[in-house]
Amino acid sequence: MTAPSHTARARSFDSAAARYAAHRPSYPSALFDAVEDMAGHPLAGARVADVGAGTGIATALLRARGADVIAVEPGEGMTAQFRRELPGVPIVRGDGNRLPLATASLDFLTYAQSWHWTDPERSVPEALRVLRPGGALALWWNTSALDVPWIDAQTDRVQRHFGLDRVVRRNGDGTHTALDALAGRLEVARHRVRWSRRVPVDAHLANVSSHSIFLVHGEESTAAFLAEERRHLHAAFPDGTVEETYDVELLLATRP
Template sequence: MTASSHASRAHSFNAAAAQYAANRPSYPSTLFEKIEELTGRPLAGARVVDVGAGTGIATALLHARGAEVLAVEPGDGMAAQFRRAHPGIPIIRGDGNDLPLAADSVDFVTYAQAWHWTDPVRSVPEALRVLRPGGALVLWWNTYALDVPWIAAQSHRIQYRFGGDRTVHQNEGTDHSALVDPTGRLTFTRRRVRWSRSVPLDTHLANIGSHSIFLVHGEEASSAFLADERALLLKTFPDEVVEEVYEVDLLLATPA
């Protein structure tokens, strides 16, 4: 992916922020329990900066667990949607490559579904700069469970039509640590958390349609694919309720 196409895809969410907020999956409570277990400290009372917060799906969950959380989001549309949905949670504009925060100021730097939009050569040193001693950089991604036949088939259809998108369907064996730290300054602990949700078929289609690969291909191409997909999925889910199965890929990083 070229730098210009990467930027276009990163900015594409701003025009679809309401669709993103309404249809994207959340995260299971087990994920946050794993974070607390691996770090040996509760999120309650911790100072957390949630970077690339988007519409606030993860930020709100961190806040609900008692964290003193600050959201950082670069996009106009996403930040506006965040403020509408979460007026009680502070948000500032910025991105992980140049965090608008003081050094040694937070206990956790979190990225939910967002680290791959940063330049790790810049975002790793920035995370280390703002973390307090003993703090952790915590990254996670919801990825579809490709051992589920209908999900694997859908992944192949997306790859065939659009050339693939690792942020929509991800190989179970993908090791995000290869993407995370070209600097060699971090040590990683990895866990996977499996979960599922049952949603109306239209919600599922709106969910996958909110991914950047669909947004940048334009409404005509995306709508045509999603119409075909709806017809195919009705054969598997005639009651129009889809069980989406996810593997959350969790990476907890501390200074090497």
């Protein structure tokens, strides 16, 4: 199976924006408590840009904390869905490699599940440019809790289906790459928050199929995996409700 390009995977979400909005997991309040504690100042009243905002899952939570948020999103389909979900929140087209934002204008620059789609050689200088002195760059990812046996087994099945390297154990987790990119430029603090949610089997499978690796391989390949996976899940969860467990991996760096 030919590996899809990074660009193709980044652009794939536009075709599944409604599914993404309906089924992707949110984030726990403890994550935002940690962001504030590590940054040393509150989100309430802060000027925040949420980059790679997608359908607005993180943007809505930042706004609920009292932040003055603007969203930045490159995808047309995701932007359209964002406007349906959050019609009162400003959103501009762009990405982290070239932010359409004024210099030294932000208290927080956030990337929820999206930093790994940037080129750090460009996105790190851009982050430093738009943050005010003392402003914080916060990057986070919902990662599957692989110490939970059924999650570990499902991850193996995904990797086998797509012929992926078994060393790649966390779908979408760009933590290590981000740490390497920021090393020597900013002092980075790291924090982990575990949380879980209970969803019907079909909702869980819709979440799984909204990941880029499925989107770029087409409906036939995805349907084959989902049919087999549904059997595994009903065996593991006879009541039809899946408990998804996540570790949110948070990296935060403060601009000097």
